[in-house]
Amino acid sequence: MSTRLKLGKIHHIALIVSDYKKSKKFYCDVLGLDIIAGTYRAKRDSYKLDLKLAGGDQLELFSFPNAPERLSFPEGCGLRHLAFAVTDIDEWVEYLNQCSIDVEAIRVDELTGRRYTFFADPDGLPLELYQG
Template sequence: MIKNIHHTAIICSDYKKSKHFYTEVLNLEIIKETYRAERKSYKLDLALNGNYIIELFSFENTPRRISRPEACGLRHLAFSVENIESAVEELQAKAIPTEPIRIDPITGKRFTFFSDPDDLPLELYEI
């Protein structure tokens, strides 16, 4: 039945700032940008390595969502990286703070967290 995850939808509070973050900081590729005048809303389709992964939406007057501490709901979005130190250095060079690198006690893999402009938790997971 289910084949894989198609995309993750994110609603942002500041479209220009979030578009810059996801395309310039994380280097995701723009597939299509659509402005829906009737909703006063942007929809930005983003890809990573040619794979469609994120729909970034803007809406007026969106309520804040609690993301920490461990609120019920979608916990975070994780990106795999080959070298976590290099990925952390690249983010920090772009003024994006990261948490200290940790080791997953179950898998033994290294990971860290950082946030998008709306403080949504994002993870780097070393493969």
Template sequence: MLEGIHHAAIICSDYRVSKHFYAGILGLEIIAENYRQARDSYKLDLRLPDGSQIELFSFPDRPPRPSYPEALGLRHLAFRVGNVEQSVAQLASAGVEVEPIRVDEYTGKKFTFFTDPDGLPLELYEI
């Protein structure tokens, strides 16, 4: 029935900062950018190399979202990378703080975490 994940939707607090982070720093391709005047909201469609997408939204009066490491709901968004060390170096050169690289005890694969400008937890997972 399911064939893959089409997109993940993210609501940001500062559209320009988040657009720069996801498109400029992480290098996601901009597919479409729309300002929805009736909602005073931007919607930015971004594509990863495998075709999956992120929809980046801005809303003027969004409620804060609590973020705890083990809170109920979506825990984090993980990106596949070919080389974690290389990806960490790229993020660090852009001023993004990244946690130390760890090894998955079950798969033996390397991974690490960082956050977007709003503190959303993101993961790099080496394939």
């Protein structure tokens, strides 16, 4: 491969969710992501929701009838977790607790000295807050 070819930033991350309405509420109302577009695809009986994070990155939520379950533990093979950069992790933990969302104890990354913690989305997908 040519050393001149370089990948750019991540364009989007796609998640398949089990309950479209519940996940839309979680990612939009609780986490504050903005909606770019929402589409219902009748042929697939599937919803697709494009969401924008503050930095312009995108998250896509898909729903499919009878989608198979997937392991979601942070140490399972496959996607480990999604990490979101935050400026004040303590504020976020307090806010998530007020929303009745369980958040693990804040840890310190032994390599960077930065603080981080985990919580889960409605399907149990591990999400990380990383104070940057």
